Amino acid sequence: MLKNKENPMRQSVATLLLFFCTSSIHAQLVPKDAVPEKVADGYKFTEGPALAPDGSIYFTDIPAALILRFDPKTGKTAIAEENSGNANGLMFDHDGVLIACRHGAREVSSWSLKHSPQRFRPAVSQRYNGKKLNSPNDLDIDKSGNIYFTDPRYGNRDSMEMEIEGVYFQGIDSDGNKAMKPLIRIDADLVRPNGIVLSPDESILYVADRKANYIYAYDVDSPGKVKNKRVFARLNGGEGPGSDGMCVDQQGRLYATGFSKVWVFEPTGQLVATIPVAKPTINVTFAEDNKTLYITANKGLYRVPLNTDATLKHTKYSKDKE
Numbered sequence: 001m002l003k004n005k006e007n008p009m010r011q012s013v014a015t016l017l018l019f020f021c022t023s024s025i026h027a028q029l030v031p032k033d034a035v036p037e038k039v040a041d042g043y044k045f046t047e048g049p050a051l052a053p054d055g056s057i058y059f060t061d062i063p064a065a066l067i068l069r070f071d072p073k074t075g076k077t078a079i080a081e082e083n084s085g086n087a088n089g090l091m092f093d094h095d096g097v098l099i100a101c102r103h104g105a106r107e108v109s110s111w112s113l114k115h116s117p118q119r120f121r122p123a124v125s126q127r128y129n130g131k132k133l134n135s136p137n138d139l140d141i142d143k144s145g146n147i148y149f150t151d152p153r154y155g156n157r158d159s160m161e162m163e164i165e166g167v168y169f170q171g172i173d174s175d176g177n178k179a180m181k182p183l184i185r186i187d188a189d190l191v192r193p194n195g196i197v198l199s200p201d202e203s204i205l206y207v208a209d210r211k212a213n214y215i216y217a218y219d220v221d222s223p224g225k226v227k228n229k230r231v232f233a234r235l236n237g238g239e240g241p242g243s244d245g246m247c248v249d250q251q252g253r254l255y256a257t258g259f260s261k262v263w264v265f266e267p268t269g270q271l272v273a274t275i276p277v278a279k280p281t282i283n284v285t286f287a288e289d290n291k292t293l294y295i296t297a298n299k300g301l302y303r304v305p306l307n308t309d310a311t312l313k314h315t316k317y318s319k320d321k322e
Contacts, residue, residue, distance in 0.1 A: 030306060036304040042300075045061060048060040049090070058080065065083055065086050085109070087101065088135075101149055107123040128183050137154075142223060146172050186226050192210045260279065280297060
């Protein structure tokens with residue numbers, strides 16, 4: 001009977017080894033005395049940081065309906081769009097086109113960097129089975145240009161045409177004309193889906209459920225087809241809203257926001273580092289140098305240097321095209 005019981009000494013040693021291993025990874029990943037630096041402030045609620053092909057960082061102020069551009073070279077921030085439809089999550093595709101989740105307009109749209117009377121183009125995704133989307137929140141784009149996005153409902157729920165707050169896949173025809181395929185709902189069983197990101201090899205899809213504070217992982221069978229949904233991690237403790245935007249580095253580590261921190265997980269789900277931020281953290285992306293992490297938090301934009309290599313999708317895509 002005794003041989004079937006846990007050995008307290010062995011358990012203690014295992015716990016200590018895990019602690020020292022985690023501490024070591026944290027020390028390697030986060031430079032000593034690294035503190036997030038505020039580089040832009042004074043907005044209402046910042047979201048959606050996205051690395052542009054020119055190395056600048058675009059982000060949104062949702063209530064003010066602004067898309068903003070921060071230039072790391074000059075340290076200056078300028079308004080890029082004054083009528084964004086309350087844009088939330090942003091990402092540049094492999095052609096350098098900005099794709100925006102427009103919370104207020106209730107659609108996913110492409111946006112032209114060129115100045116013109118109508119910078120937003122016809123919606124990429126607007127309806128599912130004839131019903132208006134709720135309030136598209138965040139997105140990721142795979143190597144073929146297909147779009148994964150979340151569609152929770154924030155704000156007034158009276159105008160909702162769908163009860164489900166889901167995760168969707170917008171397929172793109174591969175023949176080069178970029179025609180949109182019918183929208184596919186890939187998960188209808190989340191409370192408030194929010195952040196979404198693919199692993200570097202695109203074999204795993206991560207989705208954050210902000211209300212439940214869970215991060216789920218799915219195996220990607222093929223574009224738009226997922227299976228084996230499971231709990232990857234849960235965020236607990238701290239001030240501010242829960243699980244929100246995410247990004248990954250080249251090693252497959254997941255960087256998740258929530259509760260005034262950035263939480264760093266190994267692909268196994270092991271928490272290896274936390275980066276405290278002065279304000280509630282909302283979303284993250286890496287800079288062109290592969291190492292600087294940009295964070296939208298409350299009313300500002302922050303950055304912190306890390307010892308890692310990021311997955312820079314627009315760079316990878318442009319190389320694939322050459």
